[in-house]
Amino acid sequence: MQNLFDEITQRRGSGSVKWDATPEEVIPLWVADMDFPAAPPIRRAIEQRAAHGIYGYARVPDAYYEAIIRWFATRHDWHISRDHILYTTGVIPAVAAALRAVTLPGEKVLIQSPVYNCFYYSIRNAGCEVQDSPLVLGSDQRYTIDFADLEAKASDPRCTAMLLCNPHNPAGRVWSPNELTRIGDICHNHGVRVLSDEIHCELIMPGHVFTPFATLPMPWAQDAVVMNSPSKNFNIAGLQVANIIVPDPVVRRHIDCAINLHETCDLNPFGIDALIAAYNEGGEWLDALNLYLWQNFLALQDFVQRELPHLRLTPLEGTYLAWLDVRSLGIPTTAIEASLKEVERVWVNSGTLYGQDGFLRINLATQRTRLMEGLQRMAKGLERLQTTR
Template sequence: MREFDFDAPVERRGTWSYKWHEAEDNDVIPLWVADMDFRTAPPVVEALQRRAAHGVFGYVAVPDEFYNAAISWFHRRHGWDIDCEWIQYTTGVVPAVSVVIKALTQPGDKVLMLTPIYNCFFSCIRNNGCEIEESPLIYHDDATYTIDWEDLERHLANPAVHVLLFCNPHNPACRVWSPEELSRVGNLCIKHNVRIISDEIHCELVMPGHRYTPFGALSPEIQNQVVTCVSPSKSFNTAGLQAAIIVCSDAQLQVKIDRAINDNEVCDLNPFGVEAFIAAYNHGEPWLDALCHYIQSNFNWLRDELLRNLPMLRITPLDGTYLMWVNCSALGMDGDQMTQLLMEKAHVQVNPGSMYGDAGKPFIRINLATQLSRLQEAAHRIITVLSMC
């Protein structure tokens, strides 16, 4: 028997799951918002059970173990050495991105992004009174994405652009950026005096054969240009417990970030978030490795099944994340129409690509982090409906 059984059924109806909300009283298969239908790693469950058994859930003084868990994990697994003073904590990666934007910008500044990109970034920028500047990624015939270097540099040279909001690995383009690509982005940002916020929440969801490079690990100069926002929550399925860190080596900027965390009132973690964070980074590695293999085999199965029946679809290769990015334009539909059709006729809930900016309009995003049997049922329904189009 395998050590971790990701095929084991888990009933999420009746647990107030956001992902399963629309599916509560019907046969809808939810393959949309990015959380997973798997139980988290056993050491995380055990740590939470021990904490729950204590029965007292007052305010938390975040302990040294929290910082040490992150420092040790990034050193061991990714070769990135983080100083304890560089770490600040907050209630999630979106709150982290928002406070760093606040610390780095004035209202009216432009924040640049490589689009399509994670939907909440758009509101993070607007909520801080800043303007969105987009450099669309290049979409190739083989459905892969690369950076448009000329366009990126043109935007970075705009004096109104103060920040590049970056996603590594990239949601939804499924790219795990290479050290060469990251160095080139980092050096261009240094040249044009643009700070980088790197959201690395998907950094553990990297498929076998690919390797995540922490942006800050590239060189001391690039480390000083980048503020990294990260959490084990995406990869260990603990997003509802709300704990994340901001890694910033610039002491002056740390002070501004601290101010922004307090201004936004996102300075208190909850006891369960702290427990899960420590247990995941200290003891979660074997489970995580097994998870990534499971996700890759889900991706391979669904890609092959969809393309065998609907060869006109274009599916982006999965370097990282657990999100399949599917171009439906050859079916004569955009992603919004496809999302609606799949919900109404197949009872399968996906995300429309338009959520991730105009560059995402022809696409849908399918969450692969569920039991294979559920994915197989969803594929059967999708193929039946689309074969009639």
């Protein structure tokens, strides 16, 4: 299985955002998708559908719901009722629908920066304001929550929802049941609805366990709105399929209306078949993938210790997105990103995109040889920038 992930793939010219929006010769370690082919059962399902030759409007079959329910029950001990599931074309469309359903323009939505850039846009697109409770970076480079600050922000009467990123992109945290419970208690006490984006929920590194927010043994857990998708985990983001799990019937009706208002209520036949194949048959591939991603992280960690000992890396608990602290260089990371791309021909994201200057986000989901080449280029560029500063 390991060799499968080591095999160099060519994505240039395939219409990939990650590769085709990247200048020639640049190694793209930015956009969060993976350079690996999808699991064989998914590819077979897509090939079968393609071979049929007719691609009319698709009806979502029972097998779709059954696959979701079985997967989350067996992998995460989360027992989802079929009638709680709404589908839409992506997790960001799900976030947009949830925000429209549970907030009013002018209200505030809590986030924990640094966080996925689209959270900022989605909140503003809903006519709301971002209410940030920044994560706290410890001396061990691990992010934790300042619960006193979270409570102070949640207690603002204009704050009505919290957009939680579980696991967290780009902080790499897999929130513990204790942390999630404290978040839930605070939100419940202040009338703030939790919208939990769990798109990265299967990308979990050894020693960590993902807790779906809705499995917390508290009555308020059933008030939460949970959004997930096989897209990030199985590298099928282009197939545009996601689900929203909403136990509360009134909120569910409002979100369903919002999905319809946004015209994002129809799935494509490939997305449906890929989801069914992923959840029914993708477990073994996913386990092998996580092992490979973990080894990539260890390779990065080793590289930083050897080649960039003055920089510090955040431990990776989940996702395939590493977070490197380059504040000691004293150079704005937007300038670092542009310069590395231009001169050494490697593209990593500036932390400013996620709300924090001084950090670089590195996508580890590529073949190890390519990752190491990208890291060599990055180290060379950082050295150049430091000496010419």
